[in-house]
Amino acid sequence: MPQERSGQSWEPAHLAEVVDLFSQTSCPWWIAGGYAVELAVGRPFREHEDIDVLLLRRDQYAVHDLLAGWELWAADPPGTLRPWLRGELLPFGVHDVWCRPGPDAPWQIQVMLDEADGETWVSRRDARVRRPLDRLGTTAADGTPYLTPEVQLFYKAKAPRPKDEQDFTEVRPHLDREASAWLAEALSVAYGPHPWAETLQNGKGD
Known part of the structure; x- marks a missing residue:
């Protein structure tokens, strides 16, 4: 993460608040990061330093409309x-946006911008993926859209x-x-030999 600025730290918005905000747009979006993993698991299991929302780069202007005044x-x-x-x-290479309600408020939402070619998602880490x-993405029982866990883990696996x-x-x-299988292959393509790929290929954890 970039360094904190002006002494302001993170106080992540509640998941329900973020969902309410982004539900007002017609463009696709997904809860990402650790919250996406918890939605896949079906229960919370750790604390979170921030809350991430993923949009496609081509829809980036929707962020200003949704967070007008922020x-x-x-x-x-x-x-x-x-x-x-x-x-x-914002051009390719700039994919991380910090959002807060005002200059004296803590950061509350992190927006991530990802790439697409027509109807195909293209990883910003490796265009072969x-x-x-x-x-x-997929949808939780309450209708919340979130990034599939295999895609989220692919991003988490770099370091x-x-x-x-x-x-x-x-x-x-x-x-x-x-x-x-998708995650194991994506890890191998982008990162080379990876312990998570070995675990997945060996069926450990089944």
Whole structure:
């Protein structure tokens, strides 16, 4: 994550508040990050430092419409926060936006922008890793859209932290054969040999 700015820290918005906000748009969106993993598992199992929402880059202007009046700051690599003004098109490589209601408020929502080619999702980590958009996410029993756990784990696998290892352990039994095979292949393509791929291929955790 970029460094905190102006002494403001994170106080993530509640999941229900985020869902209410983003449900007002007609463009596709998905709860991502650790909350997506918990939605797949069906129960909370750890605390969260932030809350992530994924949109496609081509729909990025919807964020300004949904969060009108909020401060939106883009994280420009290698991690510098700068204001994202209405009308500016964030280019490839800038995919992380921090959002807060005002200058003295804590950060509450993190928006992630991902790539698409027509009706195909294209990983920003490795363009060889792709998936039909209609299989990028799924829906919880209450109607909340969230990123499928295999796609979320693919992103977490680049440099897994203890919480990412916990997420993998918790959600692994909920991955069906197809999801496990997709994730193992995606990990191998993007990252080379990976311990999670070995676990998935060996059927550990079944």
